[in-house]
Amino acid sequence: MSEREFQAQVIAAAEMQGWLCYHTHDSRRCQPGFPDLIMVRGYRMIALELKVGRRKPTPEQLGWLAALREVWQVDALWAKPDDWDSLMELLKHE
Secondary structure: OOHHHHHHHHHHHHHHOOOEEEOOOOHHHOOOOOOOEEEEEOOEEEEEOOOOOOOOOOHHHHHHHHHHHOOOOOOOOOOOHHHHHHHHHHHHOO
């Protein structure tokens, strides 16, 4: 089974259970190591890196997964240039 096939199976199963799934289709311009899938349902978010065979996550992938495991609060918002000051305030908070 290829990683693409495995991913399609995971997405299909997750969507059947009501998860909203995101996958970057062309990761060449993305931050290295970002997980393959972000899945959200209700108050839960799953960041998932998929591997098949003997492949293992890269150090960058393990770094992203470790950082995302530490998240206990997610700020989900949208912003426009007029919101710059508010956005900078949000970024200052720990």
